[in-house]
Amino acid sequence: MKIVIVEDELAASENLAYMLKNLQDNLEVLAVLDSVKTAIDYFSKNQEADLVFMDIHLADGLSFEIFDAVKIDAPIIFTTAYDQYALQAFKLNSIDYLLKPIDEDELEVSLAQFKGQLKGKGLITNQVEGLLSLLKDQKKTYKSMYLVHYRDELIPLKTEKIAYLFIENGIVKAVTKDRQTHIIDQKLEDIENDLDPSNFHRLNRQFIAQRDAIAGIKQYFNGKLIISVIPPHIEQVIVSKAKATEFKNWMNH
Structure with missing residues (x-):
């Protein structure tokens, strides 16, 4: 089985490729594409894939924009962090999905489902338009307050007042x-x-920061970043090389 992965986060694409090869010996990853542009360039010249794994949000836009420029014959499995309501709509559009972070058992089920499936069953125009409409209309409600302990009582803590969270x-x-x-x-x-991911970002396993709390960014060795926050944190906050591009894209947006 020949696979193409469309994913802009290096760690995520490497993890997916590892799991795929672990599940099936004769599986070949033809390409890993990290943007809408590179995907359009690739699929305009290559249609050899039996199956495509595609993240929804890429560095330069939504992956659905790819289908405005080029037709993909292979079936698509979207990797997504959307909630259950949106995921049900994906199913109704005859498009499979895997919820991030990807579970190997669920990946195995998806592979079994698509194994042996013929080409020619990719996305059609009305499916793409339906999903784009869904994504534009879908408005997730994010948490605005936490109840936290203060001495012998519980007090409301508004998320807008949080600079960062850490373990x-x-x-x-x-x-x-x-x-x-x-x-x-x-x-x-x-x-x-x-x-709200537009205001808060997971910098590493131990740290989430609010956008306005980011005071400075310094280059570190091996492509890592050191993040300064306000109020200052007692320890260095480091973004790994694998997550550095994602973080910078988030800051730019």
């Missing part, structure tokens, strides 16, 4: 713009999903 000794702490620290009794992964 310390297994405990998630939120630091506000006025330098107060509060404990939030949730996993950082769950908090990340609850926050």
Whole structure:
């Protein structure tokens, strides 16, 4: 089976390729494409893929824009972080999906579903238009407040007042713009999903920052970045090389 991956995050594409090869010996990854532009260039010249894995949000736009410029004959499996309502709509449009972070068991099920499927069953125009309409209309509600402990009571903490969140000794702490620290009794992964991604970004496994809290960015060795935040954090906040491009794109937007 010949596979093409359209994904702008290096770590995500490498992880997907690793899982695919682990699940099927005779699987070949023909190309990894990291933008709308490179995907258009590739598919305008190559239609050898049996199956395409495609992230929705790429560095230079939505992956659906690819279909405005070129026809893809192979079936598509979208990788997405959209909520269940949107995912059901994907199914109704006869397009499969994998929810990020990709689970290997779910990946195996998707591979089995598409194994042996003939070409010629790619996206058609009305499917693309339907999904674009869905994405434009879909308005996810993000968390605006957390209840946090303060002495012997619970007080509301508005997310707009949070500068950043980090893990310390297994405990998630939120630091506000006025330098107060509060404990939030949730996993950082769950908090990340609850926050508006246009305002908050996961810098690494231990740290989420609000856009206005980013005070400076310095180049570090091996393509890493050191992030300065306000209020200052006691430890260095480092963005890995794999996540550096994603972070810079987020800041630019």
